[in-house]
Amino acid sequence: MTTSPGYDALLVLSFGGPEEPAHVRPFLENVTRGRGVPPERLDAVVEHYMHFGGVSPINALNRDIIAEIETELAAAGIDLPIYFGNRNWHPMVEDTVASMRADGVERALVFPTSAWGGYSGCRQYHEDIARARDAVGDGAPDLTKIRQYYDHPLMIGAFADAIAAAAAELPEPVRTQFRLVFTAHSIPNAADANAGPPQDGGQLYSRQVAEASRLVAAAAGIDDYDLVWQSRSGPPQVPWLEPDICDHLDALSDKGVEAVVVCPIGFVSDHLEVVWDLDTEAEEKARELNMAFARAATPGTDTRFAKMVVELIGEHLGDGTVRGTGSVPRYGSTLNGARCALHCCEQPTRPSRP
Incomplete structure (x- = not known):
């Protein structure tokens, strides 16, 4: 070695x-x-x-x-x-x-x-x-x-296969009629506006999540899907990325959707914000709506x-090429021509509590 x-x-x-x-x-x-x-x-x-x-x-x-x-x-x-x-x-x-x-x-x-x-x-x-x-x-x-x-093909492939495995858990009558819903951790709109180098125009986080969702859906052979958010924790007067997963399940039910597969695209592992917000709250909401629910595994396992x-x-x-299939930039400390920049992703000033 x-x-x-x-x-x-x-x-x-x-x-x-x-x-x-x-x-x-x-x-x-x-x-x-x-x-x-x-x-x-x-x-x-x-x-x-x-x-x-x-x-x-x-x-x-x-x-x-x-x-x-x-x-x-x-x-x-x-x-x-x-x-x-x-x-x-x-x-x-x-x-x-x-x-x-x-x-x-x-x-x-x-x-x-x-x-x-x-x-x-x-x-x-x-x-x-x-x-x-x-x-x-x-x-x-x-x-x-x-x-x-976010767009590494090995992680994209793991998510795509997890969606297929989750779909197989749905009741047979709806197994081929589910709605695919991607979810990631919500953040304040102002934080997303500052995400990425200033010259890149902001919203790097939400753009990367959207692009990863597109790549995974394509790998899973699914053309139509939704991207929603979860786990917001800020005061109600501060705008965060929306819609929330539970609100979205209500909207899907109103449209007659009978089954969903939820893919936690924004998470590496099944930590508490996955097992509570999705496996507990979202699954309970789906049950209330008489909607079949399956959650795709995160890729860490x-x-x-x-x-x-x-x-x-x-x-x-120096012995590997940079692999990524997304069209949204990825930044970091590597020789890929996209290093993190000065003042990149600055945290907005938090409003004082009333």
């Missing part, structure tokens, strides 16, 4: 989630710090987590992904130890980067568990990296974030996802 030239390690950087009930409230306070979220809103989200025993599946799913990446790296003959760090809960990225320094890591790649552009999907990961390096201080390893990968990560690593090692 050979050591990867120029890099000593891979850091898998994610959002984080509680792994026992006592962690839920402090985790949510980390997520919402500086956002002025009222305590009663946090209380409601705490109850969502308690519905699942106070445990988010995200950390366990990320550990599974890391194990798959280790297997694929070994198969490729790449000796690259993997570290795991989070933005909002343990293992915190600051602690992970400190461990990397203690282990003698000098230069590492960073794989974020977000495929997208925009503030939350990309820039905030750059801020996580900078914050962790500042916290560690002298000797902190250089960290290079891997590019956005598909072996192609880990293969994609190794391909992305290969780009930085």
